[in-house]
Amino acid sequence: MSVPPPPARPPDLRLVAVDMDGTFLRTGSTYDRGRFAPLRRRMREAGVRFVVASGNQEAQLLGFFPAAEGPAPDGVVSDNGAIVLADGVRLLETHVPMDALARVLAVLDGDAGLTFIASGPDGAYLRESETPEMRELLTFYHPRYQYVARTADINGHRVSKIALVDEHGFTQAFLDRLSEALDGAMVPVVSGHDSVDLIVPGQHKASGLGVLLDHWGLVPGQVAAFGDSGNDAEMLARAGYGIAMANASAAARDAADFMAPANDDDGVLQVLEGWFPAD
CATH class of the missing domain: 3.30.1240.10 (Hypothetical Protein, Haloacid Dehalogenase-like Hydrolase; Chain: A; domain 2)
Incomplete structure (x- = not known):
């Protein structure tokens, strides 16, 4: 069964969560910073939070968004949901016994x-x-x-x-x-x-994202999540708008509702530009 493209911007959208490698980032771990900066401003003006959710370390994820280029992500879900940061404050630190x-x-x-x-x-x-x-x-x-x-x-x-x-x-x-x-x-x-x-058993990107939703008083139906791999599947399935990349694995595609262009085609930015157009 084919997966349709994302719809027009959902009226109840309040949070966009993105995986990094293979999703937000191109091959080579880059993204179009000049293209994203105005999008980030328009998202904030619309009251939509931006969250990065990854298996990578918190410090590495924050390094992609230096203060000189704009505000840090509103939330960070790192180590596949075991560590959660909101507005610069750690809400969760989980480790294996x-x-x-x-x-x-x-x-x-x-x-x-x-x-x-x-x-x-x-x-x-x-x-x-x-x-x-x-x-x-x-x-x-x-x-x-x-x-x-x-x-x-x-x-x-x-x-x-x-x-x-x-x-x-x-x-x-x-x-x-x-x-x-x-x-x-x-x-x-x-x-x-x-x-x-x-x-850690029971900890994944969806559970980490759930910590942020509880903190901000949001619900999954107000979330759009982008991902490409098996470790994104729970997050894609739980979000109101789960979006797999065109380069996604079968597990991610099966969990998603929609499909965006591939990461090397700046698929996340393409969708966000449709949702948050310049005046």
Whole structure:
């Protein structure tokens, strides 16, 4: 079944939530800043909040919106819903229980060659043994980090998410095996072809967005959400207007009501320009 394009701007729209990689951002992690700035002003004038919702670290997400270019997002849902920021104040900090974390790290440490970074409310933790290429990649998405000598040294820290990366991608067989080994301590979700996030059970972008809605007195029917990956599916399904990108995965498309142009065609900006036209 084909997914229709987004409708005209919903009259009850009060919040726009966007995933970043593969959705708001083009390939190469850029967006048209000059094009977005006036859109952001018009959204604020219309009383519509702007929220970014991502598996990435809060500091990385805020770095895309420097103060010199305009106001920060009204809300940030980071680490796949485990950390939530509203108007510059953290409303939620969630981390996996320490005994569960120890079990997860033991599983990961037993898989030779697996590359990962653990992230939480206090920053990220990266093994010194990772290759320079992987260090550069992982710290781009997690700019607040510290090195640890061994996997076991991550124990005792507050961890909300563990990002696994493999340039060749992850097979379903691997995900099934990993999920069985974790036994519910953390939940694997696909965040891109070459990456999988392990998240706190029950915490995802939709739950993080729900914290913001409660804080601002809004309801899901007043939300438009954009996404492209499996870790966006809950958010797309819960929003009143769930919008998948043309480059979205099957899981995101199945959860969405509408489809926008691809991220490399600035699909989010195209939709927003239709909803918030210049006078």
